[in-house]
Amino acid sequence: MxxxxxxxxxxxxxxxxxxxxxxxxxxxxxxxxxxxxxxxxxxxxxxxxxxxxxxxxxxxxxxxxxxxxxxxxxxxxxxxxxxxxxxxxxxxxxxxxxxxxxxxxxxxxxxxxxxxxxxxxxxxxxxxxxxxxxxxxxxxxxxxxxxxxxxxxxxxxxxxxxxxxxxxxxxxxxxxxxxxxxxxxxxxxxxxxxxxxxLGTTHDLHQIVDMPTVSVKVIVVVCLAAVLFGIFGFLFSFVVSALKQFYQAKISNYLVRGFVSAAIFVALILLFAGQKYEGLSLNIMDEAFLGKSTFLDPVLKLLYTGLTLGAGFQGGEVTPLFDIGSSLGSSIGTWLGISPSFLAALGLISVFGCAANAPITTIMLGIDLFGVQALPYYAIASFISYSVTGHHGIYGSQTVSVPKHVFLQDHVGYRLSEIKEKKN
The missing domain is CATH 1.10.3080.10 (Clc chloride channel)
Structure with a gap:
């Protein structure tokens, strides 16, 4: 033995x-x-x-x-x-x-x-x-x-x-x-x-109903859309962080801050009839995959979610990022005459992935949600949007181990929140 x-x-x-x-x-x-x-x-x-x-x-x-x-x-x-x-x-x-x-x-x-x-x-x-x-x-x-x-x-x-x-x-x-x-x-x-x-849990399912044929136009559109996905991923993390800092700087009493920041959100919802952007707003994703989104949807969802999280409310960022990405992709598809559901799927995974700085997760999310038929496009959209965001994201405690670009080498070993402080 x-x-x-x-x-x-x-x-x-x-x-x-x-x-x-x-x-x-x-x-x-x-x-x-x-x-x-x-x-x-x-x-x-x-x-x-x-x-x-x-x-x-x-x-x-x-x-x-x-x-x-x-x-x-x-x-x-x-x-x-x-x-x-x-x-x-x-x-x-x-x-x-x-x-x-x-x-x-x-x-x-x-x-x-x-x-x-x-x-x-x-x-x-x-x-x-x-x-x-x-x-x-x-x-x-x-x-x-x-x-x-x-x-x-x-x-x-x-x-x-x-x-x-x-x-x-x-x-x-x-x-x-x-x-x-x-x-x-x-x-x-x-x-x-x-x-x-x-236990009986079910999830809303969406499909790529019209997979476009491979062409130069499709590849170029996917690349350009991925840049926009990266920009929106960056804007999301920027808006949430900026609003938190703004409220803390302008309103010293934390109870007054909680009341006023929430009241601003309520006022904007009522003034601009923004009820569809309350809560998870799963209807936004439904409309995106049906090709019914407008460019206003990702902008307003980003704004209202930024106001909510910036005010200190609990919840999360991922589902709003799904909403923003899918409606943005769908709008691009409708505008350029390429399958809205195809670009909605790429937007859904990519805006989340670049904001979370998780490119491999992004690709796997595409496989989980939409199958392998668009796998090469998942990879293209994921890595382009990931690169566009730079060292920003929704999780300030993430540490840079390998920089996204060679000219960001001095960020290695720092958390994202520390990089922001360093710049300031």
């Missing part, structure tokens, strides 16, 4: 514990995502039948600001805190998962324009952090568990396990994937999605 040393026995024990926790976190995330989607669907239906709820959003802004300021313990950093927890030993409070679940629902119930993945990814990261710490898992293995928790959250909330697996590996660094977490991320993504679907 083979004699194992004490160190080898501990390594085997830690691996067994790690796998047990990956299964546990993936299972819990499947359940949580199912409940979150169910709650958001119920909240959306109720809000659409009670339009007056929008007028109460400023009070929810005050409540959100009060709770996070006084009881958040850093929870207001959201996904950035989860990213940082894979880079160093920091405290990730359990209450962060509870708060984001509750306040995401409140944001949508009262008309805020936000997403849903932020909550799922945060909860997956919180569960992984807490579980790993409670059993004394070494930090190098706990990091793998956190990556897996992020993958489980993304995969189960969108029904995209392949993209979810890569998202968990790609979210922390720009230009680098945590390949050592690959097997854990893949298992967590597919298992959490399986659990959610087993």
């Amino acid at each position: 083979m004699n194992l040393s004490g160190i080898e026995k501990k390594q085997i024990k830690d691996q067994v514990i790690l796998w047990g926790l990956v299964v546990l976190v993936a299972t819990l995330m499947g359940v949580v995502s199912h409940l979150l989607l169910l709650a958001l669907h119920t909240a959306t239906d109720f809000r659409e039948n009670h339009n007056y709820l929008l007028l109460m959003l400023p009070l929810i802004g005050v409540l959100t600001a009060f709770v996070y300021q006084n009881f958040g313990q850093g929870s207001q950093k959201g996904n950035n805190l989860i990213i940082e927890s894979t880079q160093k030993e920091i405290h990730v409070p359990f209450r962060m998962g509870i708060f984001t679940f509750i306040f995401t629902i409140l944001t949508h119930l009262f008309g805020g324009s936000a997403g849903r993945e932020g909550s799922a990814v945060q909860i997956g990261g919180v569960l992984a952090n807490q579980a790993g710490k409670r059993v004394g898992l070494p930090f190098d293995l706990r990091k793998k568990l956190i990556h897996a928790g992020v993958s489980a959250g993304f995969a189960s909330i969108f029904g995209t396990p392949l993209a979810g697996a890569f998202f968990g590996m790609e979210i922390v660094y720009i230009g680098k994937m945590e390949r050592s977490s690959l097997i854990y991320c893949f298992f967590a993504a597919y298992f959490s999605n399986f659990i959610a679907k087993s």
Whole structure:
């Protein structure tokens, strides 16, 4: 018989514990995502039948600001805190998962324009952090568990396990994937999605109904559209960040800030009849794939979501980015006489991918949502839009490992938020 040393026995024990926790976190995330989607669907239906709820959003802004300021313990950093927890030993409070679940629902119930993945990814990261710490898992293995928790959250909330697996590996660094977490991320993504679907979770599906024949015109249009996708991805992260800084600079009292910033959003919705941009705005994607979008749709959705997240409301960025990208792509397709659903699909994945700095996830998302028929175009749109955004994005805690351009070499080792401070 083979004699194992004490160190080898501990390594085997830690691996067994790690796998047990990956299964546990993936299972819990499947359940949580199912409940979150169910709650958001119920909240959306109720809000659409009670339009007056929008007028109460400023009070929810005050409540959100009060709770996070006084009881958040850093929870207001959201996904950035989860990213940082894979880079160093920091405290990730359990209450962060509870708060984001509750306040995401409140944001949508009262008309805020936000997403849903932020909550799922945060909860997956919180569960992984807490579980790993409670059993004394070494930090190098706990990091793998956190990556897996992020993958489980993304995969189960969108029904995209392949993209979810890569998202968990790609979210922390720009230009680098945590390949050592690959097997854990893949298992967590597919298992959490399986659990959610087993509970009855369903997702809205869209198709590329008219795949264009390969031609020089199509390739040129895809390249030019990808540049626009990158510009909108950059604008999205810029607007959210700029509005947060503007409100903080102009309104010192955090409760007044929560009220006023929400009131501005409500006023603009009412003044310009922007009710279609409240909540997840899934109707925008539906219209995009039917070729009914206008260039106003991505602009207004970007503005209203920027105002919502800039005011400090909970939710997420990914679904709004899907809305913006699909409506932008559809509009371009209608204008240039190329399949709107084809460019809507490319826009949907690319605007998200460049804003999240996750080009491989972008390609996998295309495969998950639309199949492999347009795979070469996913790659073209993904990498062009990714390059256009430069070192900007929705996750300020991402660290530059490999620069996007040779003239950005001095950014290596810095977080995106630190690069902004450096420029200022």
